[in-house]
Amino acid sequence: MISKTKPNKKLLITILLIIIPLTTANCQLTTDGNILSFQNRLRFGNYLYKDQDYLRAADEFKEYLRSENNDTVVFRLANSYFQIGRYTEAAGNFKGLFFNSQLSEEARLMFYESIFFQNDYKLFRVLAEERNFDSSLYGKDIERLKYISYFLDNTDLPSENIVLKSFPDSVQSRLINFYQQKKFPQHKSPTTAAILSTLIPGAGKIYTGEIGDGITSLIATALTTYLAITNFNADHQFRGWLFSGLAAFFYAGNIYGSAASAQIYNARIQFNFDKEVKLFFEQRNYFLPKVDY
Amino acid sequence: MFVFSVKAQDHLSIQLDLANNLFNNKQYYDAITEYKRLQFFDSTKTFNYEINYKIGECYKAGAKYDDAVKYFSLAELNARTDNELFDSKIQIIRTNILRRTSDRALQLCDELEKDERFNGKRDEINYWRGWAFIFADNWDAAAKSFAKINSNHELIKLAEQTEKAKVSVTFAKVISYILPGAGAIYTGNFLSGLMSLGWNLLSGYWTINSFVENRVFDGIVVGELVWLRFYRGAIQNAEEFAFEKNLEVSNKSLRYLQNEYKGIKP
Known part of the structure; x- marks a missing residue:
């Protein structure tokens, strides 16, 4: 009996050794085996997204969203557009997450960021002041962004106390300096x-x-x-x-x-000031929290 | 399970064909997407060399040279044979030539030449070294490099003609020191050279005339403000004209290589 079972075991092990690698091969593919299935598009999109190939990731997410709505994917699609500087499309997609979504708060912040980085600061301030899409979680960040925008265009600054109160103590003296330079530029006639x-x-x-x-x-x-x-x-x-x-x-x-x-x-003074201010806020990521999903 | 595995392999082959078709139709953006998709789903890494090599070629065709070098380097890491290794290294050299990092291209050529595995590929190495010298605007060295392949190589003549057609910047400056305007005439700018000579003669006459008439201060001021200005201008012009002329000569040869040369280009 023993001598009969031994070859069977060996045979079984041999078969398993052949089959296991074959079945585990191409395990990236889902069971339908179709590379272009919606699920596979999503997985490929996520891979591209992590690889920071946002343009291609956006294409994959868009295809996936034709089959199923998924807030995280919409967020990633919007963020892909945001990362490649297509802020209008980013804002439009973030807007779709404002209501009935767990990512509503983050989407609102990112929506305002998308408007801000379009460099249309007047529109940004109008939207921020209307408070139609106000965020309970990131309201202070959006307000701070509004005051930053005053430093970046030619609009008259609000009073010093109002502007500075949104910023941390560690940068107050630097901001006072910027405020004074902006309010009273050392121009020559x-x-x-x-x-x-x-x-x-x-x-x-x-x-x-x-x-x-x-x-x-x-x-x-x-x-x-x-x-x-x-x-x-x-x-x-x-x-x-x-x-x-x-x-x-x-x-x-x-x-x-x-x-x-x-x-x-005068142009040089203005240019240097703009450059310095932009660099200051850029280095601090405009005091914005990092949001990603 | 076995059937599924084979099916998946079929899908990958189909995907490779699709990506290659896009590549052959010069739809490089889409080709990169499909190659990357294939790379993601090909967990056996069967096509890793081909994929990275092709992605590199796509980026190179789209003038994204940094990305191209990155993917050719990945291809190099995944090369299975010496030939594949050599091909990916040569592509890195060619990309460096195109992005005008000629020093790096020359350094890589030297490294390849020292590698005993590629002793039989010296001609190809010398060919790309010649191209690297061309893009470094060193036509004399390029001619020497092509001569190592074959003393009748068609690019030797072009490189030698280009070198010969160039003018000496130092000579143009030196003759302008001796005779203002001569440097400009030497570089083929006759009108500018004659004008320069005329201004120098006139301002020189005014300066000397002022001294002759005992108006010493006038002489110093005219000499300093007018004569020296034209004298210095003639030397600077000669230098600029010589640079421009040499650039024109190099560009003419590069245009020939781009539009009419039938051999392999970077």
């Missing part, structure tokens, strides 16, 4: 610069901080004027008129250049 250069060539440039340029302009205008006079005195009419023309050119050019220099100065 192009008219003043032009008038100064009319009176003393180069003075307008010195006023706008271009000291080297200002002194050069003064010397160039003075020298060409001097050369015009000495050439006229030496009876070199052509050279006299040539240097007169050059002197007039330097003089007029300096007046125009001073006004332009003031405008460039």
